[in-house]
Amino acid sequence: MSRKTVLVYQRPLKPALHERLTQECEVLDFTDRKDLHNDADFREALKRAHGLIGSSVPMDRNLLAEAENLEVISSISVGVDNYDIDYLTERGIVLCHTPDVLTETTADTAFLLVLATARRGVELANMVRNGEWTSSIAEPHFGVDVQGKHLGIVGMGRIGAAIGRRGRFGFNMTVSYHNRSRHEDFEQELGASWRELDDLLRECDFIVVTVPLSEATREMFGKREFELMGDQAIFINIARGGVVDEPALIEALKNGTIRAAGLDVFTTEPLPGDSPLARMDNVVALPHIGSATHETRYAMAELAVNNLLAALADQKPQAPYNWEQLKR
Numbered sequence: 001m002s003r004k005t006v007l008v009y010q011r012p013l014k015p016a017l018h019e020r021l022t023q024e025c026e027v028l029d030f031t032d033r034k035d036l037h038n039d040a041d042f043r044e045a046l047k048r049a050h051g052l053i054g055s056s057v058p059m060d061r062n063l064l065a066e067a068e069n070l071e072v073i074s075s076i077s078v079g080v081d082n083y084d085i086d087y088l089t090e091r092g093i094v095l096c097h098t099p100d101v102l103t104e105t106t107a108d109t110a111f112l113l114v115l116a117t118a119r120r121g122v123e124l125a126n127m128v129r130n131g132e133w134t135s136s137i138a139e140p141h142f143g144v145d146v147q148g149k150h151l152g153i154v155g156m157g158r159i160g161a162a163i164g165r166r167g168r169f170g171f172n173m174t175v176s177y178h179n180r181s182r183h184e185d186f187e188q189e190l191g192a193s194w195r196e197l198d199d200l201l202r203e204c205d206f207i208v209v210t211v212p213l214s215e216a217t218r219e220m221f222g223k224r225e226f227e228l229m230g231d232q233a234i235f236i237n238i239a240r241g242g243v244v245d246e247p248a249l250i251e252a253l254k255n256g257t258i259r260a261a262g263l264d265v266f267t268t269e270p271l272p273g274d275s276p277l278a279r280m281d282n283v284v285a286l287p288h289i290g291s292a293t294h295e296t297r298y299a300m301a302e303l304a305v306n307n308l309l310a311a312l313a314d315q316k317p318q319a320p321y322n323w324e325q326l327k328r
Contacts, residue, residue, distance in 0.1 A: 004071075004312050007045055009036060009054035011076050014298060017305050024309060025051070037063060046070075053308050061087040072311035076304040078102060080321050081213040081240060088322060095321045096307035100158065101299040102291040106238060107162035109290045110208055111170075113236045113262025116284045118206075119143035120260075123281045144205075144232075144259070146171050152204030153177040154197065155211035155239065156186055163208055164190045176200050201228040206236060213240035221245065226252035233258045238290050241266040250276050253283060264290050 005026045012031040013021070021027050028045050036042045036057055046067040052059070055076040061084050064070065072094040073083065080097055088095050116122055120143045127133050127141075151167040153160045156179040167173035168190045175192040177183075182194045201207060207229060211217045221235070222245035229235065235258055237244055246267045252258050253276075260282040266275075269288055277283050291297060307317035316323065 004050035005045075005048045005069075006051040006053060006308065006312075007042070007049045009033070009042070009052065010056050011054050011301070013053075013301055013305070017301055021053075021305060021309075025312070051308050051312055053304055056082070058082045060084055064088075064091075064093075072096065072308055072317075074304045074308035074311070074317075076300050079212060079240065081242075085322055085325075089325045092326060094311045094317065094323065094326065096304065096311065096317045096319055097321050098300040098303045098307075099319055101303055102296050103158045103162050105293050105296040106159050106290040107166060109264055109286070110159075110163045110210075110236060110238045111166045113238070113264065113284055113286070114146060114167075114206055114208070114234070117234050117236070117260040117262040117282075118146045120281075122284050144234075146173070146206075148172050149205040150174045150176065150203060152195070152200040152207045154200070154207065154209045155179060156183050156192075157210065159238075160208075160210045161186050161190070163210070164192060167206075168192075173206075176204060197225075198228055201225055201233075202230070204229075205232065206234050208236040209239045209243060211239050211243060213242045217243045219243065219245045221249070223248040223251070226257050229258050231256050231259060234260045234262065236262045238264045241269065246277075250280075253277075253280055260284075262286075264288055 003026050005028065006021060007028050007030055009030045030036065030042050033039050033042060043066055048069065049067050050069050051072045051074065053074040059073065059082055070093050074096045076098060078097055078099050080095060083095055085095065120141065124141060151173040153164055153175065156177040160177060164175045164186065168175050175190045176195045177192055178195055178197045178200045186192055187194065220243050226248060249261060253261055262284045263277065264286045265288055271278055271285060277285055291300060303319060307319055310317040
């Protein structure tokens, strides 16, 4: 019986994981290719592919229509906004992702942004680096406390709850959240309160966004929402750039409508060098590092390999995204 063909794209696998795949499948490596949609070799290989494993490349129906033998896509990510879920389900293709293993690391990144924006860490570190620290720090360079403040979380899933724990138990913060559905277990654990979105934006000192990108959340934060936050609020986005109206955010930061922003995600990535967000003192901008540690990225890739091999063997993967829809 011939072995199934797997295409690895965008994100290289560590040797041990690559070797594991090659023991069970024919593996074609496209991790050194940048524009897969216009790559003739990749599109030709799609015709043979039974499985795809990678991340960060939109896989729309026009591209996947060529993958007539495709059984599974194993994304090395939690977010699945690069995939047309309805189309995959319609064709009976399993989509897998990698939740859980990056929860704590991503929550660390969120709190890195909370602390760096509140205490103006990047701005003041650059002052030292540039030789501009010539006298004791005075009020014009003061930050604000995190301890005891009001933390608002928009999107109370696993990552949101992990951020809430850091705020509540690490910094004695009051925790509020907005989510489509209430989570009474998190409320009890964290002493958290569910709030309507507008109320949360008005009341909280720090607003941390963790929602997935969908039509319902696209540009959910715009001029109106930033005005509701007020000039003392700090806005943190570790979700997706598309949940923010970026020009409105830039204006809010320029005008002092909000105090500061900590951003790990942007509408266009990498962030263009001429973006005002790259140069504003009241912005801490990171290059989408939410899960970027050696340990977590390996765990994500390992889970993705496990998912892929299970699906190709007609077994339920550990983390399928559309399994229930497929089994109806």
